[in-house]
Amino acid sequence: MYIIRSFMKIAEIDNFVAGCDMESTAISECCIEIKADTIDVLKDKIPAYFGVDSNSVGYNACEELGRVDIQILEDEHGNKAGRVDLGRWKKGKIDLYTCTYIGQLERLEKVSF
Numbered sequence: 001m002y003i004i005r006s007f008m009k010i011a012e013i014d015n016f017v018a019g020c021d022m023e024s025t026a027i028s029e030c031c032i033e034i035k036a037d038t039i040d041v042l043k044d045k046i047p048a049y050f051g052v053d054s055n056s057v058g059y060n061a062c063e064e065l066g067r068v069d070i071q072i073l074e075d076e077h078g079n080k081a082g083r084v085d086l087g088r089w090k091k092g093k094i095d096l097y098t099c100t101y102i103g104q105l106e107r108l109e110k111v112s113f
Helices: 039-050 083-090
Strands: 002-015 026-030 034-036 057-059 067-074 096-107
Touching (some): 002 039, 034 039, 039 067, 039 096
16 A cells, blocks of 8 residues: 655745745645555546646655655635636736645555564
């Protein structure tokens, strides 16, 4: 069995014109657990859970074995930005948050005493 026990979330205010405000960085722990019997099934579950396509997921990110990164634009309530929000953001009417969720893949195995 393969599992990612939790994710660290790094969020920054993102203005379409000015870019990310590095001074706004907030870090939190997210109690999200994703597990599967195979790595291939787990790789299908990750983008499905976050509602992103597979191109938004980085495996072995930053050359760290087993690290998974997911990048999402979110609104101020932590919801994935929708089409209307993205349009308003591109026009400079609202700020969104660039959020990176970082998890670590682990393999579980049964052992005997």
